[in-house]
Amino acid sequence: ETGVTQTPRHLVMGMTNKKSLKCEQHLGHNAMYWYKQSAKKPLELMFVYNFKEQTENNSVPSRFSPECPNSSHLFLHLHTLQPEDSALYLCASSPRQGGNYGYTFGSGTRLTVV
Amino acid sequence: QKEVEQNSGPLSVPEGAIASLNCTYSDRGSQSFFWYRQYSGKSPELIMFIYSNGDKEDGRFTAQLNKASQYVSLLIRDSQPSDSATYLCAEGNQFYFGTGTSLTVIP
Numbered sequence: 001e002t003g004v005t006q007t008p009r010h011l012v013m014g015m016t017n018k019k020s021l022k023c024e025q026h027l028g029h030n031a032m033y034w035y036k037q038s039a040k041k042p043l044e045l046m047f048v049y050n051f052k053e054q055t056e057n058n059s060v061p062s063r064f065s066p067e068c069p070n071s072s073h074l075f076l077h078l079h080t081l082q083p084e085d086s087a088l089y090l091c092a093s094s095p096r097q098g099g100n101y102g103y104t105f106g107s108g109t110r111l112t113v114v
Numbered sequence: 115q116k117e118v119e120q121n122s123g124p125l126s127v128p129e130g131a132i133a134s135l136n137c138t139y140s141d142r143g144s145q146s147f148f149w150y151r152q153y154s155g156k157s158p159e160l161i162m163f164i165y166s167n168g169d170k171e172d173g174r175f176t177a178q179l180n181k182a183s184q185y186v187s188l189l190i191r192d193s194q195p196s197d198s199a200t201y202l203c204a205e206g207n208q209f210y211f212g213t214g215t216s217l218t219v220i221p
Contacts, residue, residue, distance in 0.1 A: 033208075040122075040213065041213065042118070042210070042211045042212055042213045042214075043158075043202065043204075043211040045208070045209050045210075056209075058209070090157055090158075098207070100146055100163060100165065100206060102148055102150075102160035102163055103158075103160065103208060104160070105157035105158050105159070106157060107156070107157050108157050
């Protein structure tokens with residue numbers, strides 16, 4: 001496996017469910033990011049982890065809970081979501097936060113909340 | 115709010131023409147910008163990074179940054195149908211992205 005891998009690719013969940021999104025990178029990077037992409041809206045940065053430490057939480061509701069056990073893995077735990085949370089969730093990585101590095105994005109998880 | 119604005123398009127150009135994509139930003143402190151390309155149903159992929167005022171060329175792509183006027187642009191020379199995608203502009207911290215400009219290159 002190379003690059004940034006996200007699973008699952010598609011997820012349908014009820015508003016009372018609990019689910020998790022997984023991201024894994026095989027690039028030796030030390031920073032990982034979660035973004036939300038909704039139609040007609042800019043990419044929204046949600047969380048940033050640099051060397052396993054969370055450095056940014058962009059005012060994300062607590063129903064989204066990130067976890068970064070090591071520099072290669074990133075999770076987004078979801079619970080009691082709302083229909084407006086339906087979107088494409090993208091994970092990205094870079095050598096480290098800052099430093100003008102471009103990001104490598106995963107293919108995303110298309111989330112539908114019903 | 116540090117905003118990055120893009121014309122959502124769609125922009126259509128004939129094959130072989132120059133496509134010009136523009137982005138304006140509100141924060142005078144922004145020092146650098148990224149351009150990403152996103153094909154339909156795919157994730158963004160990095161095309162260019164520009165830090166200095168002026169032009170930066172990479173193959174058929176040229177990024178231009180004008181800090182005085184607070185705009186950054188991407189020129190695609192000899193446009194090909196395979197360039198048809200949405201192009202995203204992002205300020206250097208990549209906290210703020212534009213909504214993207216949809217480009218269609220007509221054969």
